[in-house]
Amino acid sequence: MSTENNNAPQHAGCASAGAVAGLAREVEGLRMALEAVAPLPEQVKRLHDEVAPLPEQVTKLARVVQTLAEHVNPEQETRTSPLSWLNLADGDDVDGPGNAQEVLSELSVWLVRVFLRYPDGAAVLTECWWWHPDVVEELLCLMRSWLASYVDKDATTARAADWHDRYRPGVVKRIKASTANCSLEQHQVGGELHRPGPGVPSGQALAAIAAWWGADRTTAAPEPDEDVIAEARAAEAARRRAGGGRR
Numbered sequence: 681m682s683t684e685n686n687n688a689p690q691h692a693g694c695a696s697a698g699a700v701a702g703l704a705r706e707v708e709g710l711r712m713a714l715e716a717v718a719p720l721p722e723q724v725k726r727l728h729d730e731v732a733p734l735p736e737q738v739t740k741l742a743r744v745v746q747t748l749a750e751h752v753n754p755e756q757e758t759r760t761s762p763l764s765w766l767n768l769a770d771g772d773d774v775d776g777p778g779n780a781q782e783v784l785s786e787l788s789v790w791l792v793r794v795f796l797r798y799p800d801g802a803a804v805l806t807e808c809w810w811w812h813p814d815v816v817e818e819l820l821c822l823m824r825s826w827l828a829s830y831v832d833k834d835a836t837t838a839r840a841a842d843w844h845d846r847y848r849p850g851v852v853k854r855i856k857a858s859t860a861n862c863s864l865e866q867h868q869v870g871g872e873l874h875r876p877g878p879g880v881p882s883g884q885a886l887a888a889i890a891a892w893w894g895a896d897r898t899t900a901a902p903e904p905d906e907d908v909i910a911e912a913r914a915a916e917a918a919r920r921r922a923g924g925g926r927r
Contacts, residue, residue, distance in 0.1 A: 759834065760827040765817045783820065784810075790823045798848070804856045811867045815855050822851045881915065884908050 768783065770776035795801045809815045825847050829839035866873045880886075888902045904912075 759832055760824050763820060763824055765820050766813055784816075787816070787820055787823055790826070791819065794826060795819065795822070795848075798852075800852050801848070804852050804859070806859045806862055808862055808864045808867055809855075809859065811864075811873070812859055812862075814858055818851045818854055822847055875918075879915075882908050882912050884911055 763783070765783065768776070768780060791805070796805065809819075825843055829835055829843045862873070865871055868874055882904070885902075885904060885908045888905075892899070892902050
């Protein structure tokens with residue numbers, strides 16, 4: 681009995697020594713890990729310093745490539761290409777609002793510089809012209825044709841004369857017809873022109889018409905079903921509520 685009691689402290693001492701040794705090994709492992717990590721901040725800083733100039737270098741390289749492309753094909757950057765407001769790129773993969781603002785800003789500068797110098801042009805450009813996509817389309821096309829007539833390297837007097845004689849008067853006439861008696865109030869809630877974008881009339885008939893035309897067009901066209909008729913009558917009622925008549 682006394683022998684067992686005498687051995688107990690020895691076992692306890694061995695256990696304590698083992699725990700201390702294990703702790704020492706863990707501390708040594710942590711020390712080695714810290715030594716391995718210590719150089720990382722300096723390495724990250726060096727990497728940052730090496731990468732930081734890259735955007736500027738890429739921009740410079742892009743300019744060089746653009747310059748070379750212009751020398752290879754000098755007409756590529758000197759001819760004004762068409763640009764459609766109605767078909768301006770949108771969606772998640774492009775900066776739609778940014779593109780639209782850039783186009784409108786350029787157009788606004790040109791309007792002040794050129795279009796509004798003509799009395800009939802200033803008279804037809806109503807306060808609500810921004811809200812008329814067809815008007816923006818007309819003006820954008822007119823501006824691009826003016827650039828092609830006056831600014832492009834291959835601009836000619838004949839083009840400029842054509843712009844004055846045909847293009848500008850035609851746009852003025854169409855804008856006047858499109859915005860006659862219109863105002864900002866018409867685009868507010870409850871106004872005649874406060875409505876969603878257009879849809880294809882009787883759009884639900886597309887599949888039936890396509891099937892008939894693609895496979896059996898020598899027979900009579902398919903009869904409009906109840907859904908197509910209901911859609912057409914709902915659209916007609918909406919037009920009448922907005923102040924328009926039946927087409």
